[in-house]
Amino acid sequence: MGDLITLAVILLVTYMTGSLIEKAHYRKIKKREKALIGKTMVSYGIKTWDNTKKVKKIELVSGEVVISVDYFKTFAAGLKNLFGGKLNSIESILDRGRREAILRMREKAVGANFIVNTKVEQIMMNDPSNKNEYPKCALIAYGTAITYE
Amino acid sequence: MVQLLHMNNNIEDKYLKVIEDNVNVSKTGAGTEFLVTISAVAIICFCVFIFSDAIANVVIDNMSDEKQVKIENILTGKDSDFKIVVKHPDKLKYLEETKKRIVKLDKRLQRKSVLKINEIEEKQVNAFVLPNGSIYFTSGLLDKVDNKEALTFVLAHELGHYAHRDHLKSIGRELLSGMILSVISFGNKQVGSTFSSFNNMNYINHSQKQETNADRYANHIMYRLYGKNDGAVEFFRFLKKEEKFPELLYYFSTHPSTEKRLYIIQHSK
Numbered sequence: 001m002g003d004l005i006t007l008a009v010i011l012l013v014t015y016m017t018g019s020l021i022e023k024a025h026y027r028k029i030k031k032r033e034k035a036l037i038g039k040t041m042v043s044y045g046i047k048t049w050d051n052t053k054k055v056k057k058i059e060l061v062s063g064e065v066v067i068s069v070d071y072f073k074t075f076a077a078g079l080k081n082l083f084g085g086k087l088n089s090i091e092s093i094l095d096r097g098r099r100e101a102i103l104r105m106r107e108k109a110v111g112a113n114f115i116v117n118t119k120v121e122q123i124m125m126n127d128p129s130n131k132n133e134y135p136k137c138a139l140i141a142y143g144t145a146i147t148y149e
Numbered sequence: 150m151v152q153l154l155h156m157n158n159n160i161e162d163k164y165l166k167v168i169e170d171n172v173n174v175s176k177t178g179a180g181t182e183f184l185v186t187i188s189a190v191a192i193i194c195f196c197v198f199i200f201s202d203a204i205a206n207v208v209i210d211n212m213s214d215e216k217q218v219k220i221e222n223i224l225t226g227k228d229s230d231f232k233i234v235v236k237h238p239d240k241l242k243y244l245e246e247t248k249k250r251i252v253k254l255d256k257r258l259q260r261k262s263v264l265k266i267n268e269i270e271e272k273q274v275n276a277f278v279l280p281n282g283s284i285y286f287t288s289g290l291l292d293k294v295d296n297k298e299a300l301t302f303v304l305a306h307e308l309g310h311y312a313h314r315d316h317l318k319s320i321g322r323e324l325l326s327g328m329i330l331s332v333i334s335f336g337n338k339q340v341g342s343t344f345s346s347f348n349n350m351n352y353i354n355h356s357q358k359q360e361t362n363a364d365r366y367a368n369h370i371m372y373r374l375y376g377k378n379d380g381a382v383e384f385f386r387f388l389k390k391e392e393k394f395p396e397l398l399y400y401f402s403t404h405p406s407t408e409k410r411l412y413i414i415q416h417s418k
Contacts (some may be wrong), residue, residue: 076183078339089179
């Protein structure tokens with residue numbers, strides 16, 4: 001019975017801390033995304049662009065983030081594995097990671113007009129031999145920043 | 150110029166909407182998802198426990214006496230595991246005689262174990278029965294309880310466990326439910342620990358039911374031997390004085406609270 005109480009307390013505490021951290025992170029993401037509206041445009045695939053303008057600079061820009069899943073979400077997702085279906089608890093982690101990586105990339109490209117051929121990639125950073133490790137994921141967003149004269 | 154400004158505002162509104170309305174994350178939160186999933190897991194556990202209970206009860210209740218004795222002997226450790234003493238020979242003699250009287254009243258106790266009664270060196274007030282029917286009273290209990298009818302109640306309670314084959318039923322249902330749940334969890338750590346937590350909760354509930362049934366059995370024996378249950382009531386009043394735990398802790402105990410046990414005894418025959 002002691003195990004059950006300990007588990008319930010850990011789940012409750014990690015749910016509360018995880019929710020607070022997530023809300024705070026989303027607030028920051030939204031604020032930064034709003035601040036970047038109308039600035040560097042991001043394109044995920046481009047074949048041609050306006051070549052009548054003279055290009056001043058072309059450079060590689062990237063944004064990286066490593067994001068981890070908290071105990072509560074890991075537990076909830078593990079339990080959901082029994083039945084299958086969408087893992088709602090993990091979706092927000094992926095979304096936060098992707099948006100954070102793109103934001104960092106865009107913030108690096110301040111002053112550029114476009115970031116073209118942007119790609120977002122993700123790597124699971126877990127040690128496959130350690131089953132007790134909490135899932136953590138690295139997200140990398142990269143593209144070519146173009147600045148007109 | 151005005152048209153261009155208007156177009157820019159439209160684009161800004163569109164981006165603001167995209168930022169605020171996130172389609173990539175489900176509207177159902179992690180907490181709600183967890184509650185729904187844990188409820189489903191609880192339903193699975195509940196069904197498995199009912200199934201295991203039913204199967205264990207049917208198999209154990211229909212088991213022959215020979216087979217019962219054979220299994221019980223395998224499950225029981227040696228007497229040497231306990232420090233056996235004879236500090237209260239008079240009370241032990243009285244318990245032996247009372248045991249013979251109780252055995253005569255119940256066919257389920259006959260032609261099986263010798264139901265040996267022992268005293269063990271232990272300050273705590275306690276008594277227990279092993280799967281092979283050996284009954285142990287602690288020196289603490291024999292020191293503090295002088296009322297013979299109260300001692301009869303304790304003995305009848307332990308014999309009740311043996312007559313109901315409680316040990317075998319508990320082991321049977323634990324084995325069966327453990328096997329089914331481990332197959333379902335299939336090595337999933339989170340599912341496994343949730344099943345184990347539900348199993349612990351259910352074990353406590355099951356054990357409390359067994360204790361209540363043993364109390365009812367002992368109460369019934371008291372009425373048949375003495376025509377009253379004053380000894381049982383006195384024993385529980387004594388236990389209430391002795392115990393130091395708050396009532397709330399009994400929700401996590403294998404035994405119901407003394408208050409509840411006393412109420413059941415006073416309201417059943």
